[in-house]
Amino acid sequence: MDEVVERVDAQDRALGPVSRRDAVRKGWLHRIAVAVCHDRQGRILVHRRADQVSRFPGCYEVGIGGALGVGESYEQAATRELEEELGVSVAVRYRFKFLNRSGLSPHWLGVCDAVVPRDVMPNSGEVSWHGWLSESDLPRILQEWTFTPDSPEILHRYFGDRPDGTSVR
Numbered sequence: 001m002d003e004v005v006e007r008v009d010a011q012d013r014a015l016g017p018v019s020r021r022d023a024v025r026k027g028w029l030h031r032i033a034v035a036v037c038h039d040r041q042g043r044i045l046v047h048r049r050a051d052q053v054s055r056f057p058g059c060y061e062v063g064i065g066g067a068l069g070v071g072e073s074y075e076q077a078a079t080r081e082l083e084e085e086l087g088v089s090v091a092v093r094y095r096f097k098f099l100n101r102s103g104l105s106p107h108w109l110g111v112c113d114a115v116v117p118r119d120v121m122p123n124s125g126e127v128s129w130h131g132w133l134s135e136s137d138l139p140r141i142l143q144e145w146t147f148t149p150d151s152p153e154i155l156h157r158y159f160g161d162r163p164d165g166t167s168v169r
Contacts, residue, residue, distance in 0.1 A: 034063025074110030
């Protein structure tokens, strides 16, 4: 069954419910939320998408997430996706959003972060591998592995808004 999402405008204002399939096919803006997960030592969770998923199978990713349902906030969607994909129920913190034009279709991408336990239980239908990487490993890994189109931008913005201005690139 196709997901129902909220079609939004260029300012991220709701226009009304549509099927996600139509939103992608017709290039309508909609909302996606991801959580960048880290452990208490600051390592970032990187995962490989399962080969059977419809979007970017086998690619690596830095965010756990998916489409917002109608009336759902970025934080609510990120929390739901963490439970569905990693089997963890943790608080998320909204960080920022941006109009993402990479990937299958344009969408507003809300990025949250979450501290998650190291012993996650990934849903094998969604995640085929996961590992904890230090921030210093990320630039090399982004060059060597095939990531989803939005992962480099997420990391650049995620680390770029720090007070010290350092960034992953």
